[in-house]
Amino acid sequence: MLVSIIFIPIGVASLYASRDVVEIIDRYETDCLPENSRSNKDQKVQYIQGPGNKTCSRTIRVPKHMKKPIYVYYQLDNFYQNHRRYVKSRSDEQLRKNSSASDVDACKPEDNGVNGLPIVPCGLIAWSLFNDTYTFSRNSQKLVVNKKGISWKSDREHKFGKDVYPKNFQNGTLRGGKLLDSSIPLSEQEDLIVWMRTAALPTFRKLYGKIEEDLQPNDVIQVILENNYNTYSFSGKKKLVLSTTSWLGGKNDFLGIAYLTVGGLCFFLAVAFTVVYLVKPRQLGDPSYLSWNRNPGGH
Numbered sequence: 345m346l347v348s349i350i351f352i353p354i355g356v357a358s359l360y361a362s363r364d365v366v367e368i369i370d371r372y373e374t375d376c377l378p379e380n381s382r383s384n385k386d387q388k389v390q391y392i393q394g395p396g397n398k399t400c401s402r403t404i405r406v407p408k409h410m411k412k413p414i415y416v417y418y419q420l421d422n423f424y425q426n427h428r429r430y431v432k433s434r435s436d437e438q439l440r441k442n443s444s445a446s447d448v449d450a451c452k453p454e455d456n457g458v459n460g461l462p463i464v465p466c467g468l469i470a471w472s473l474f475n476d477t478y479t480f481s482r483n484s485q486k487l488v489v490n491k492k493g494i495s496w497k498s499d500r501e502h503k504f505g506k507d508v509y510p511k512n513f514q515n516g517t518l519r520g521g522k523l524l525d526s527s528i529p530l531s532e533q534e535d536l537i538v539w540m541r542t543a544a545l546p547t548f549r550k551l552y553g554k555i556e557e558d559l560q561p562n563d564v565i566q567v568i569l570e571n572n573y574n575t576y577s578f579s580g581k582k583k584l585v586l587s588t589t590s591w592l593g594g595k596n597d598f599l600g601i602a603y604l605t606v607g608g609l610c611f612f613l614a615v616a617f618t619v620v621y622l623v624k625p626r627q628l629g630d631p632s633y634l635s636w637n638r639n640p641g642g643h
């Protein structure tokens with residue numbers, strides 16, 4: 345009974361918190377292809393690897409008041425950042441210190457560039473950095489996306505060096521993803537830092553930036569996005585997510601439901617046992633129920 349009294353209110357509070365979060369999800373990987381290259385995979389891959397104009401315009405309607413800060417995420421589906429070959433293809437030493445630039449043993453096949461010099465940052469994770477971009481406007485006024493402070497502070501301060509600059513990056517025959525500005529140290533390349541914290545599951549969201557303005561109900565937001573990243577060769581989905589947060593984080597009913605289930609089960613059992621006790625009571629510690637008293641002599 346005590347467990348149910350504690351858990352059920354927590355469950356209700358968590359569900360309320362989760363219901364308060366406003367989340368807008370826009371899936372765009374198919375809609376952002378030109379009509380004539382949507383029908384099969386080869387066409388899609390050809391388009392995305394080709395030179396054409398990848399700009400795409402989307403409109404989003406805000407359903408409810410959204411309180412700042414509004415977090416902008418990209419969500420990828422069917423992208424296995426947890427694959428063993430992939431997750432190990434990085435060099436933490438190299439990311440941390442300029443003097444370890446040639447520590448690229450773990451990074452194959454993205455270890456040394458075409459000129460034989462080490463790639464910084466090396467490895468498949470950095471190579472495949474997400475490169476779609478989004479810009480937002482409302483009533484033709486730009487909504488500024490703040491990209492500072494989107495990564496973990498400890499990563500910026502301890503894991504990515506202030507004296508490490510990108511070198512020979514994305515200079516091979518096959519482009520994997522975004523280019524890095526080689527005049528900015530890794531500790532300030534927050535998109536990379538976010539990307540390098542690999543996701544445990546094949547469907548994941550990563551923070552793109554923050555909009556530090558409230559959005560009103562029925563606001564129409566114009567998104568100009570550049571659809572660069574190739575998820576077509578593995579049939580991955582791409583989604584743009586705008587979300588507010590509550591004290592519990594993003595929109596997720598799981599915690600509330602889990603608390604309610606456990607609390608409810610405990611309540612049910614407590615009631616059931618109470619009823620059983622009232623209907624068919626039994627004296628506590630009655631020695632006559634002991635097996636050797638019930639059937640003396642062991643027969």
Ligand SMILES: *[C@@H]1O[C@H](CO)[C@@H](O)[C@H](O)[C@H]1NC(C)=O
Nearest residue numbers: 395396397398399400401568
């Ligand atoms: C790409 O197309 C958009 C409109 O679809 C246009 O505004 C933009 O200027 C084009 N960009 C280039 C580089 O041609």
Ligand SMILES: *[C@@H]1O[C@H](CO)[C@@H](O)[C@H](O)[C@H]1NC(C)=O
Nearest residue numbers: 442443444445506507508509
């Ligand atoms: C990084 O190390 C290389 C050689 O090891 C040196 O030439 C370069 O000046 C260093 N860069 C910085 C920013 O310390």
Ligand SMILES: *[C@@H]1O[C@H](CO)[C@@H](O)[C@H](O)[C@H]1NC(C)=O
Nearest residue numbers: 458459511512513514515526
């Ligand atoms: C890429 O490689 C070419 C030729 O090896 C070189 O001229 C160019 O400067 C390199 N670019 C970067 C960004 O390192």
Ligand SMILES: *[C@@H]1O[C@H](CO)[C@@H](O)[C@H](O)[C@H]1NC(C)=O
Nearest residue numbers: 475519520521522572573574
């Ligand atoms: C973006 O990444 C894809 C690979 O996923 C690559 O083919 C494309 O050239 C990149 N484009 C830009 C603008 O970085």
